[in-house]
Amino acid sequence: MPRIPKLEPWERNLYAVATAQFIALAGANLVIPFMPFYVRDLGVESDGAVALWSGLLTTATGVALFVSSPLWGSLADRYGRKPLLLRAYAGAMITMTLQGVATEVWGLLILRLLQGAFVGTIPAATALVASGTPRVRVAYALGILQMGLFLSQTVGPLVGGILAPTIGIRPTFFFTGALYSLSFLLVLTQVQERFERPGVSERGSVLGNLRLVMAIRPLLVLIALVFFLNCGAAFVRPVVPLLVESFESSINAETLSGIAFASLAVSSAFAALMASRVSSRLGYRNALALATFGAGAAYIPVALASNELSLIVLFAFVGLFSGAMVPTANVLIDGWAPSGRQAAAFGLAGSALALAIAVAPLTGGAVAAAFGTNASFIVIGCVMLCVGLGVLAFVREPNAGPDPLLVQAEAGD
16 A cells, blocks of 8 residues: 655644635535525515625624734734634634524624624634745645635535525524534644744734734735735626526526536636646746736626526636635735734735625626626726736735745645
8 A cells, every 4th residue: 555645744734724714614605595585584574675684794794804803813923823713713603603593683693793703714724824834835835725715615505505495594504603613623633833922022012013014015015905806706796696697598597606606616726726836936926917817807708608608617717817816915925924923914914805705796786787797797807907917016026036945845746
């Protein structure tokens, strides 16, 4: 039998965190398909009110995460990244489970606010992996982590759409809480963090740490870019069902929309995995610009999709570029972050992500309402092309070009 290679400590941590994130975020996505139906079960009757409350529930989580993410990131730099990731899983476990016993829609809204305030697993996991990975392997590690996120976006809604009619909506919330518990136990038992708490003179205040991060202009530019890099799929999410309704297809619009986004997520996962190989040869700045230009150019032809096959293929093509954007940007953020302040930097990036999730769908819907469904894909494509120009103009490498050690390490994968 071939001998199984022994994993390095950073590799064990990486695969444990990536697995935990896949499980947790798949759980978070379980509830997406049936949230409007749950709102109706809680006593909201008219379709307009159901749509309004469903939007508020999503926005509430994003707004709370936008406010709290930098705070948790700064605390992680003071007390350790693993404890803050465990705190996020525990908060999600409690709030998601309680959502299953809500009796009023306003109570559900409060729990969604608390979920956003106490969760933030993405920046916590990113900081934990980045801080414990050798510099020459950070791009690979963050690509693996992002791949798990993309795959969770495919598996979660699919499983949720099956569970809700099978076991019921409320038990599905309990199942989600159990998944977060599993992620908690996985990180607790399998992840080892060598964290040295900074001394009093080095610690600084929470706000002081955030000001230190924001004072680094290249880092602030990258955090601002994170907002735009996460806008694409969120911008077109409310528009895709309207587009597929115009197709003469035997597949219903909801299912076809899910298949289209699944193709986007799967190709994005592949791109995230391959991003480190591209960036090791081109440099992170150039790789980010290439991915952003490619995504922008790929979004525009989606406006011409006339049947389900063309939509699925074009969305998969978008994912081949857009999936590489976030992990590449995260490597640059890690490279520019001050020593011992990586979690604060990723916390601010988490706020940018939350803002994109909250704002982009509303903007995409408004563009579709004003100019037509197809216009949304052209607009977001042009926006991404402009972001690519911004990358070339304002983003700088932490080092002068790709690290030769990283090229050598990636060649040995």
